[in-house]
Amino acid sequence: xxxxxxxxxxxxxxxxxxxxxxxxxxxxxxxxxxxxxxxxxxxxxxxxxxxxxxxxxxxxxxxxxxxxxxxxxxxxxxxxxxxxxx
Amino acid sequence: xxxxxxxxxxxxxxxxxxxxxxxxxxxxxxxxxxxxxxxxxxxxxxxxxxxxxxxxxxxxxxxxxxxxxxxxxxxxxxxxxxxxxxxxxxxxxxxxxxxxxxxxxxxxxxxxxxxxxxxxxxxxxxxxxxxxxxxxxxxxxxxxxxxxxxxxxxxxxxxxxxxxxxxxxxxxxxxxxxxxxxxxxxxxxxxxxxxxxxxxxxxxxxxxxxxxxxxxxxxxxxxxxxxxxxxxxxxxxxxxxxxxxxxxxxxxxxxxxxxxxxxxxxxxxxxxxxxxxxxxxxxxxxxxxxxxxxxxxxxxxxxxxxxxxxxxxxxxxxxxxxxxxxxxxxxxxxxxxxxxxxxxxxxxxxxxxxxxxxxxxxxxxxxxxxxxxxxxxxxxxxxxxxxxxxxxxxxxxxxxxxxxxxxxxxxxxxxxxxxxxxxxxxxxxxxxxxxxxxxxxxxxxxxxxxxx
Numbered sequence: 205x206x207x208x209x210x211x212x213x214x215x216x217x218x219x220x221x222x223x224x225x226x227x228x229x230x231x232x233x234x235x236x237x238x239x240x241x242x243x244x245x246x247x248x249x250x251x252x253x254x255x256x257x258x259x260x261x262x263x264x265x266x267x268x269x270x271x272x273x274x275x276x277x278x279x280x281x282x283x284x285x286x287x288x289x290x
Numbered sequence: 291x292x293x294x295x296x297x298x299x300x301x302x303x304x305x306x307x308x309x310x311x312x313x314x315x316x317x318x319x320x321x322x323x324x325x326x327x328x329x330x331x332x333x334x335x336x337x338x339x340x341x342x343x344x345x346x347x348x349x350x351x352x353x354x355x356x357x358x359x360x361x362x363x364x365x366x367x368x369x370x371x372x373x374x375x376x377x378x379x380x381x382x383x384x385x386x387x388x389x390x391x392x393x394x395x396x397x398x399x400x401x402x403x404x405x406x407x408x409x410x411x412x413x414x415x416x417x418x419x420x421x422x423x424x425x426x427x428x429x430x431x432x433x434x435x436x437x438x439x440x441x442x443x444x445x446x447x448x449x450x451x452x453x454x455x456x457x458x459x460x461x462x463x464x465x466x467x468x469x470x471x472x473x474x475x476x477x478x479x480x481x482x483x484x485x486x487x488x489x490x491x492x493x494x495x496x497x498x499x500x501x502x503x504x505x506x507x508x509x510x511x512x513x514x515x516x517x518x519x520x521x522x523x524x525x526x527x528x529x530x531x532x533x534x535x536x537x538x539x540x541x542x543x544x545x546x547x548x549x550x551x552x553x554x555x556x557x558x559x560x561x562x563x564x565x566x567x568x569x570x571x572x573x574x575x576x577x578x579x580x581x582x583x584x585x586x587x588x589x590x591x592x593x594x595x596x597x598x599x600x601x602x603x604x605x606x607x608x609x610x611x612x613x614x615x616x617x618x619x620x621x622x623x624x625x626x627x628x629x630x631x632x633x634x635x636x637x638x639x640x641x642x643x644x645x646x647x648x649x650x651x652x653x654x655x656x657x658x659x660x661x662x663x664x665x666x667x668x669x670x671x672x673x674x675x676x677x678x679x680x681x682x683x684x685x686x687x688x689x690x691x692x693x694x695x696x697x698x699x700x701x702x703x704x705x706x707x708x709x710x711x712x713x714x715x716x717x718x719x720x721x722x723x724x725x726x727x728x729x730x731x732x733x734x735x736x737x738x739x740x741x742x
Contacts, residue, residue: 216431216432216433217431217432217433218431218432218433221432221568221569224569224572225572227576228572228575228576228579231575231576231579231580232579236583238583238584238587241579241580241583242580245576245577245579245580248572248573248576249573249576252569252572252573252576255565255569256566256569258433259433259562259565259566260461261435262435262436262459262461262462262463263461263463264456264460264461264462264463265463265464266452266463266464266466267463267464267465267466268443268465268466268468269465269466269467269468269486270468277486279465282443282464282466
């Protein structure tokens with residue numbers, strides 16, 4: 205079952221992607237001083253790496269919820285014959 | 291009798307059959323130009339002409355009906371005996387047989403009509419509440435952490451969805467809420483699934499799906515409880531019910547309607563490769579820009595060097611750098627010459643071998659030559675590497691000692707008024723003017739104090 209609540213919630217992927225776009229746009233400004241550019245570049249590279257990590261975060265789990273006695277719902281692995289084979 | 295007839299003399303009107311029929315026909319047509327009538331089909335007959343003939347009946351009465359080819363074309367079902375229907379049309383008289391009959395313009399099965407009515411009524415109600423408004427639609431997350439699916443755990447739908455998700459984004463997490471998708475209690479289960487995902491915040495987006503079927507099969511998705519659950523969902527909902535041509539109330543309320551369950555799987559997340567490509571494009575662009583900026587800065591620095599106070603020092607550094615360069619060039623030329631000679635020798639030697647006894651010694655000689663060549667190449671490479679690293683060392687030392695580098699680190703050069711470099715505090719008197727060269731710019735200063 206996916207973890208219920210993380211205390212420090214990371215920015216969602218789309219926010220990071222937006223920031224990355226903003227960085228690229230800022231970098232494209234010809235008047236940007238070099239040290240600021242390098243700083244942005246570093247931030248951008250870190251963000252890009254983080255985005256790649258976010259793409260890998262999901263573990264490809266496929267679960268089916270099932271109702272147990274007492275109304276409790278639990279998640280169990282779901283196997284469908286042609287999902288594992290592909 | 292005769293008397294009586296005579297009494298009515300002048301007012302008497304004797305109809306011909308046709309005349310009377312016409313009058314009756316006019317009366318009927320005026321009175322019943324558009325009627326709805328429900329009953330059971332019997333004596334159904336589809337004529338070769340395309341016209342349909344049948345009788346509508348209930349427990350106590352019968353009504354002849356005809357549906358001409360032009361109207362029959364638009365029927366979405368095939369009438370048959372015993373089917374309860376609702377018919378709409380006009381009444382008229384078929385004079386040839388002396389029968390009145392219903393000329394049918396519209397026909398639908400009675401049960402289905404009720405569903406359609408319910409569908410329209412709920413749709414109107416929800417439209418009035420604004421539940422279909424575009425402004426209510428939530429955007430889908432670009433990259434969901436997990437995708438919820440509310441559908442039947444068996445059958446093609448979930449398999450199709452999973453197969454496509456796996457193909458597009460292999461490591462995507464999927465949570466299936468198994469729900470009945472037709473029959474008694476299906477709507478409740480679907481609604482519970484939507485509410486469950488909202489309560490537990492397990493997923494960032496959900497697909498509510500069902501495969502194709504008749505209107506009755508899809509009916510759960512037209513029920514208010516499902517519409518309300520979708521409308522109340524904080525998590526974006528994609529509806530994927532039936533085939534492309536099927537529209538349900540759930541489709542109207544959902545944040546996005548997918549034409550089929552497979553299409554929903556394609557809409558819910560981009561291909562992983564697309565994400566990767568996008569990220570790579572941005573990274574490449576950043577590298578490009580920064581490289582350009584660095585080379586611009588380097589050029590600016592070179593220009594600065596040419597103009598500033600360090601020119602003489604720089605010249606000396608440059609002279610030495612040039613000497614190093616010359617050494618490198620000379621070395622390269624020497625190595626090239628050596629290599630050339632060696633190759634010539636090898637070529638001559640190998641030509642000799644070929645001439646000498648090609649057939650018998652070819653293999654042997656060739657191996658020996660290859661070995662010799664390999665050894666020579668290795669030796670050659672070793673010498674080059676050695677020389678190059680020596681040169682590189684020299685360059686590094688030189689660069690290290692460059693006053694420019696030292697200044698960049700925060701050191702400065704102090705000169706007295708004659709321009710001599712001050713290395714000893716004893717060299718200047720208190721009150722003397724000195725100039726201090728920094729990495730960038732120069733300061734004029736006066737000696738206030740000396741510590742020897």
